Amino acid sequence: MRTRPAGDEEGAGSSTPPAPPVSLLRSGRALLEHIGPYRWRIVLGGLLGLAGAAAAVGQPLAARALIQDLGRHDAVAGALTLLSGLVLLGAVLKALSQYVLAHAAESVVLNARSRLTTRLIRLKVRELERTEPGDLLSRVTSDTTLLRQVTTQSVVSAVTGVLTLIGVVVMMATLDPVLLWTTLAVVVLVGAVISGVLPRISRATAHAQAAVGAMGALLERTLGAIRTVKASGAEERETARVRRAAEDAWHRGVQAAKWQAVMGTAAGLSVQLSFLSVLGVGGARVASGAIEVSTLVAFLLFLFYLMEPVSQLIQAATQFHIGAAAVARLREVELLETDDAPPRPTRTRRRSPAGRPATVVFDKVVFRYRPELPDVHRGVDFEAPGGMTALVGPSGTGKSTVFALLERFYEPTSGRVLVDGRDILTLPLPELRASIGYIEQDAPALSGTLRDNLLLAAPEATEEDVHDVLVRTRLDAFVHALPAGLDTPVGHRGTRLSGGERQRVAIARALLRKPRLLLLDEATSQLDATNELALRDVVVEVARETTVLVIAHRLSTVAMADRIVVMDSGRVRATGTHEELLARDALYRKLAATQLLLPTPEGFTKAEASQG
Template identity: 80%
Template structure:
């Protein structure tokens, strides 16, 4: 094992341990950013809802006219037809409004998921390493789902609720100002409850969402090493950890539900109490002759219609508090740094084949540390790898060997010094151009879920069948592929679980070779191969080194004894450079490494 990023603590902004509600202004700015691309359809849904509410508000007046017609023994056909038409029109407009808003909400969620998925895959490696993959996954899945409510239903319901409430109060005032004063207590009572409950809902929801993210991170951690968990007999302990996170999410969810229930109940209760008060006061006014019965009936209908805008406002407030927690977590992803190059071209576009001769690599006095508070991993690394041929990097664990490749790929950047590719500082080379020139085989040889073909052409989506066959032969995978039931289209399982360790390594090497790189980086490429396959792969590497530049990090010196040059590293510095025979003669550290592997 060589030096990797130390186990940095996961980023826990807004974790369940102590999150706090997001400032209202920031939340609104983030919400508007989500709504702006769908503003026209959101406005259309809102206008349809307002039109439906207007049709509903006219109904009490039509009912009053109907009662007046009945008391005068006039024909009620026209008024009854009008009232029926208003009921049907209001229902149709509200249904259409709900569909338009629901359609828009799904579009908001879809756009957010597209944006987040693209951003997560372009995160800078240091930021990604400080995060928990399971928590990031929860933000793309569960957190974006909450946008469905807050970005359309909440905003539109609040606007429609305010306008409808104003319209109801105006019409009630026109009917009878005295009864309106009796009803005003509804708004005061509900406002007091909402003011009390809002911050509590916000805090509970923020913590619940953070707990969901923590639960996803805990579960992903266990599933990512399922065999190790099972072999260690740790199923119950890992299950308990997931359950603790789930229990915490449940606890905060129940707290939010309690206050939401209180807000919802307060609206209905206050309207019912107002109804009794208005019925008593209105009955007295009818008895005194101040108003007629039709006016009281219309007023009572308006009082019941008051329930809907009040409920809309309460629901909008609740949804806003729930959505604000999700918006805050999505906002955190937007604040993470991403690589600046545009994303790679999609499958089906022209294949980019690095042109030009084999690359030259130079490290000039490179110093690197993962974080300012950590010690240096590299302490003035100096060496050169000329174009074409194989350069091997060896040394004890922790010497900083694999980190050289992380710097070459610009997963990290030097603290000081320069890394040159063909004489150019790699910090000045566009990332897409830099990485197109490099084939990189990681130490653990990751394989993605999908088919074997999908993995082989990951870096070369337009590779021909002939190129694929050629690389399979070169990596000794051709016989293995012929033995598979569906050949190249055989699924490899999650993280390549249906392949052996050696097969995964050869697939990773074939994937890199298929790209036709000018620089090939192999990090412990033969660590999981048996002797026969290691010898075969050494021949593949030597053949590749005749056409391109190959850099190899190796613990097993048998892999690199034929290298053109070997760089010996110790404690973050280059100790010496030479061939296998030269180093055996003059370097004690290399001689000890070779002796432990029976190479002397």
């Protein structure tokens, strides 16, 4: 059973954790890392967009020529054809640009989700226990989605917007510098307002994304223990808790939407003010004879084309600040510590079941879950050279922690854990875990079919191997009775299986791997007497060729062990066989008389039992 470090509170309110400050520089670099593999596709989309913008910039000049031809009563077919061609060409190029960029954006999101998922599954156990699973899921789903907008509307729009803006400004300057300065004065005024709004958008988005993660964490907490919630009559309280988190996420989202609305309004306002200003000043200049009407019309058309790149830049800045908050949250996950990298898949021959059993040594092991917590192990010393070793002791003495250290879910604070005489910290993690079969106390099952669960640790197992292990664990009759046999779904977390069936599936899964070291954490606690007896015989058989460490609270399991390690207060109190420990260790006699359900041995008084 996984030990939860003390001091962690689950569901302690629905308030959103404070969002960390967003560094735009670091976020920009991280964003470029995500975009890097698709940069040429993005460049192509940008070039197509620029070509479309160039076709659009040429349209006001074609319109000016058309008006001039109409004024002179010249033929207008050429000017009209040119204008129509530019409109059609600009539309086609813009559509192609949008498709290419959208394709690239989806690829960026896919790559980010793949990287993040791979990292999440490989996170060290201690890192996973510090973070709510719902919040991690939010980062994979919600935060990565924002990368799509950033890719198309921030990076590319910024580049194409700047280049288009330069081109339009140059063309406007050739028409009338006075009207150009009138336009730029309005744009600069509105830009000053926008520059003050952008940081607020970044902060508001960071808080909104954190709020969504907190809501997901609370919902995952409730659904993960839904039977307990229902049995406790706590549906309304849990619903209210999630609802408060949802309202908090709504409030944060509204705050972000408010500042984005200000940005959008500022962009629209700049268009309207610029149009009115140019119309007023330009009308006066036409009346004075400084410019022709055709020039004013062309300038007004350029003005509308100017507003598109300006809007692009505003949207780019907005989306970058939104994306910066999302990228910062993704970066947090990328900084978490992971296990060793898995080996490259190769076709290797599976270990023979007659392979050498592993030897296990704990050498003065001290361990605590966090620096501020007390030691769980206080110098644990024992050996398991082979055969079957049982770990017994009162609850909280660190028995399950022995298994967690062997699997390297955690690492010792001091001391050494040796397998085959080698410190496991020097062993490649995949190699270490490949030699271990681990059966947890709650025997979890994964959503999927029964076959998926059996082959989880040994995907290369043959049908003969599967049939053999089903017979040994007495699952063959159960599987035969299922409507789809091994392809029958087991439900979310194995809810369609009983506790005993899940335990037998877990044992079968571990045996199918043919490990050199088998760890059983109260692996038969939910079995009936008949199946428990049969599986004990299987464990005894396995112990002839595999080192078995078992945590058990039943005398029937402990008594058949080759050696028994008695743990108390984070230390090894005594080691020996069942008969030896009954004769010389008071705590073991107490455990045998109570937890191990053995009648009090002759000569063992109640006073001794109370003293332990």
